[in-house]
Amino acid sequence: MLSKKEIQEQRVRGYFIEATKELLKSEGLKSVSVRNIADKAGYSFATLYNYFKDAKDLVFLCVKDFREECSAYTASKSHSAVAGSRRLKAIISAYMEYFIQYPGVFDLFFNEKLSEIDRQGNTGGLVTSLLEELCEAEWQHCINKKLFSAREVAQKRAALLYGTTGLLTLYLNRCYPGSYEAFTKQAGHFIDQQLKQSS
Amino acid sequence: MLSKKEIQEQRVRGYFIEATKELLKSEGLKSVSVRNIADKAGYSFATLYNYFKDAKDLVFLCVKDFREECSAYTASKSHSAVAGSRRLKAIISAYMEYFIQYPGVFDLFFNEKLSEIDRQGNTGGLVTSLLEELCEAEWQHCINKKLFSAREVAQKRAALLYGTTGLLTLYLNRCYPGSYEAFTKQAGHFIDQQLKQSS
DNA sequence: TCAGATTTTGAACAGTGTTCAATATATTTG
DNA sequence: CAAATATATTGAACACTGTTCAAAATCTGA
Numbered sequence: 001m002l003s004k005k006e007i008q009e010q011r012v013r014g015y016f017i018e019a020t021k022e023l024l025k026s027e028g029l030k031s032v033s034v035r036n037i038a039d040k041a042g043y044s045f046a047t048l049y050n051y052f053k054d055a056k057d058l059v060f061l062c063v064k065d066f067r068e069e070c071s072a073y074t075a076s077k078s079h080s081a082v083a084g085s086r087r088l089k090a091i092i093s094a095y096m097e098y099f100i101q102y103p104g105v106f107d108l109f110f111n112e113k114l115s116e117i118d119r120q121g122n123t124g125g126l127v128t129s130l131l132e133e134l135c136e137a138e139w140q141h142c143i144n145k146k147l148f149s150a151r152e153v154a155q156k157r158a159a160l161l162y163g164t165t166g167l168l169t170l171y172l173n174r175c176y177p178g179s180y181e182a183f184t185k186q187a188g189h190f191i192d193q194q195l196k197q198s199s
Numbered sequence: 200m201l202s203k204k205e206i207q208e209q210r211v212r213g214y215f216i217e218a219t220k221e222l223l224k225s226e227g228l229k230s231v232s233v234r235n236i237a238d239k240a241g242y243s244f245a246t247l248y249n250y251f252k253d254a255k256d257l258v259f260l261c262v263k264d265f266r267e268e269c270s271a272y273t274a275s276k277s278h279s280a281v282a283g284s285r286r287l288k289a290i291i292s293a294y295m296e297y298f299i300q301y302p303g304v305f306d307l308f309f310n311e312k313l314s315e316i317d318r319q320g321n322t323g324g325l326v327t328s329l330l331e332e333l334c335e336a337e338w339q340h341c342i343n344k345k346l347f348s349a350r351e352v353a354q355k356r357a358a359l360l361y362g363t364t365g366l367l368t369l370y371l372n373r374c375y376p377g378s379y380e381a382f383t384k385q386a387g388h389f390i391d392q393q394l395k396q397s398s
Numbered sequence: 399t400c401a402g403a404t405t406t407t408g409a410a411c412a413g414t415g416t417t418c419a420a421t422a423t424a425t426t427t428g
Numbered sequence: 429c430a431a432a433t434a435t436a437t438t439g440a441a442c443a444c445t446g447t448t449c450a451a452a453a454t455c456t457g458a
Contacts, residue, residue: 005404012405033444033445033446034445034446034447035444035445035446043406043407044406044407044408045407045408045446045447046406046407046408046447046448046449047405047406047407049447049448050405050406054446054447055446110368110369110372110373111310111368111372112372113372124373124374124375127373128369128373128375155388155392158385158388158389159358159362159389159392159393161365161369162361162362162363162365162366162369162389163358163361163362163365164361164365165364165365165368165369166360166361166362166363166364166365166366166368167361167365169309169310169364169365169368170309170327170360170361170364173309173310173311173312174309174323174326174327175323176323176327186357189354189357190357190358190361193354193358194358204435211436232413232414232415233414233415233416234413234414234415242437242438243437243438243439244415244416244438244439245416245417245418245437245438245439246436246437246438248416248417249436249437253415253416254415
């Protein structure tokens with residue numbers, strides 16, 4: 001039975017992935033080493049190479065999981081808001097909150113240069129498309145209700161992607177603004193500003 | 200004469216700083232190692248520790264130089280533009296061009312976590328204040344000419360800081376958009392959009 | 399049970415940062 | 429000038445990275 005082997009193999013792979021996810025969320029990318037991951041998974045560092053080509057290979061496998069986690073968090077935080085601009089703001093705010101909670105995941109998503117390693121090149125797309133995907137339905141709703149034109153939506157969507165990425169980069173990497181309160185205030189202003197009519 | 204010693208000491212420090220700057224601009228932050236810097240400077244790796252606490256210490260000393268270089272580049276690219284929105288766009292575009300030219304400097308400015316190392320904490324401020332400083336005179340001009348209100352300027356200034364940081368992060372770290380042409384187009388649209396009246 | 403296949407593992411090598419005592423150089427003093 | 433002293437430079441050494449590979453432990457099937 002090959003399936004038996006495959007089941008066990010997938011199980012072990014899962015142990016390593018889980019260990020990597022824990023490390024990324026707690027210690028951050030800097031503490032993700034082959035030996036640290038293997039220790040947490042209960043194996044020798046050499047075993048990791050039997051299941052993965054690389055530690056980075058392993059790290060990028062976490063992106064999909066974190067994406068789903070962020071998606072779920074965002075949904076839970078926005079489902080009660082009224083559709084349209086209100087819910088858009090709730091979604092974008094929750095999206096940012098998620099990365100504030102897990103700065104290591106933000107690092108992995110936006111700071112770490114994966115272009116040199118990720119040969120399929122799909123990981124980069126997974127990351128940049130996350131916010132767009134989360135907001136897609138709401139933007140459609142806005143167009144349908146004639147709140148914004150398709151052209152406006154395209155502009156606002158891009159501006160919000162760039163702005164949220166910049167806000168998070170500056171706050172998480174440069175402590176700018178200086179406090180979390182100031183950050184949420186700035187983020188709120190920015191989102192409101194971009195969602196306003198007649199941009 | 201203590202000055203003799205100080206002169207020589209500053210000279211040697213300069214050799215190390217120059218070597219680090221070259222490495223940052225050519226190879227990028229990933230190739231900045233104690234041994235690489237020392238090799239380029241013509242000293243042993245151990246000598247570096249007699250002049251600097253750290254390789255990171257050395258790297259952060261480059262921030263001031265790069266800041267000035269970026270400032271000079273921006274000035275040379277915008278001085279001929281007419282004052283106001285036109286020159287603001289020229290400044291911001293040149294600011295982004297500089298980092299596109301030297302991705303390693305962008306890494307150092309925005310990706311590298313210096314909060315944990317930089318105890319004075321001024322390096323972070325140096326970085327986040329650069330764009331504001333470059334644009335300061337133009338924003339004042341806009342307020343004086345009643346093109347924008349002070350409130351509008353505060354909003355636009357923040358939005359442009361966040362947006363440019365995000366644009367650069369996404370393009371340099373995530374190849375988004377996929378080509379340089381698409382990037383400049385997106386950047387141009389974003390700047391125009393934010394500089395428009397009645398935000 | 400006991401060969402055969404498979405998984406797990408630590409040794410080993412090359413690369414990081416960092417410290418420190420020894421060496422080489424420069425300076426001062428007799 | 430020569431010897432003594434102070435200073436600058438350096439490589440060895442240690443602890444940590446990633447990675448490979450052959451040996452050891454384990455599991456499998458007849």
